[in-house]
Amino acid sequence: MLYENPLYLAEEAAALDLLADGRVALGVSRGSPEPALRGWEEFGYTGSTDPRGADIARPKFELLMRAISGEGIATADPAQFGAAGRLRIEPHSPGLRERIWWGAGSRSTAEWAGEQGVNLMSSTLLTEATGTPFDQLQAEQIDLYRQAYARAGHTGRPRVSVGRSVFPLVSASDHMPFGLRGADAQDQIGIIDGFGSTFGKTYAAEPDVLVEQLAADAAVQAADTLMLTLPSQLGVEYNVHVLEAFAAHVAPALGWKPNTEGPVAGDEV
Numbered sequence: 001m002l003y004e005n006p007l008y009l010a011e012e013a014a015a016l017d018l019l020a021d022g023r024v025a026l027g028v029s030r031g032s033p034e035p036a037l038r039g040w041e042e043f044g045y046t047g048s049t050d051p052r053g054a055d056i057a058r059p060k061f062e063l064l065m066r067a068i069s070g071e072g073i074a075t076a077d078p079a080q081f082g083a084a085g086r087l088r089i090e091p092h093s094p095g096l097r098e099r100i101w102w103g104a105g106s107r108s109t110a111e112w113a114g115e116q117g118v119n120l121m122s123s124t125l126l127t128e129a130t131g132t133p134f135d136q137l138q139a140e141q142i143d144l145y146r147q148a149y150a151r152a153g154h155t156g157r158p159r160v161s162v163g164r165s166v167f168p169l170v171s172a173s174d175h176m177p178f179g180l181r182g183a184d185a186q187d188q189i190g191i192i193d194g195f196g197s198t199f200g201k202t203y204a205a206e207p208d209v210l211v212e213q214l215a216a217d218a219a220v221q222a223a224d225t226l227m228l229t230l231p232s233q234l235g236v237e238y239n240v241h242v243l244e245a246f247a248a249h250v251a252p253a254l255g256w257k258p259n260t261e262g263p264v265a266g267d268e269v
Helices: 006-019 054-068 107-116 134-151 172-178 207-215 218-222 232-249
Strands: 026-028 100-103 119-122 160-164 166-168 188-192 195-199 203-205 225-228
Touching (some): 006 054, 100 107, 107 134, 119 134, 166 172, 203 207, 225 232
Parallel strands (some): 160 225
Antiparallel strands (some): 188 195
16 A cells, blocks of 8 residues: 555556456555665655554555545535535445455454454465464464454454465476475564564475365464465466466365356355
8 A cells, every 4th residue: 555546546446346347356455565765755655654654554545445435535516516515436336345355464453454344365474473383373363353353343244365375296397396395394483574473384295285284274274265375486387387286186175166157255265
């Protein structure tokens, strides 16, 4: 959100959702750490007193949600249109609000997302390092999010996605970049954005081993959507191979069924 005009983004998201027949799922967040020093100011977004710009991201997100919800944003000019009142952003796509996701990097930001009544995206890292295994720490984050969602009085179905780096080893070439990691891969602790952080391990193994590992992953089991994180450095062709191998050899054992009739509600991988 640091680099976005929330009203432009609301227009673009609604237009795309209408063109896509209500299939847009829009994920947004404050923004990841970057090499530019206060880069958002170069785009004209000033006023932040936080070196990360966090204090302008949330108000911009709240304005985005008001606009997407169809709330009146601007005062109508009666001299031009002959009527007073408040004007909403156009186009408006009913139902889009229920498909907005906030990318949360900590337990506290997940609780905030729950209070806002939006869906939760949690990736392969958390800006917390308590010594708790990553999957358990993320499962705690999910639980806090759902509690906050309920406390705020929201009555919808809160959706949760978690990201994982998963590579089925189904050919000899798969073992070259990932085979040495295998079952020995561990969570990592490091510093990101100035915070001690926990990075989830990479899952790289034969399909039957992956099924066991993901079934034992507390956060994967707590979520209803598994989002695969793929490395762009390996190229499109190899990443397509990874997705096809996952869909063929791993996902069905986790309860996933191919969707051949368009978008439906339910669990996703």
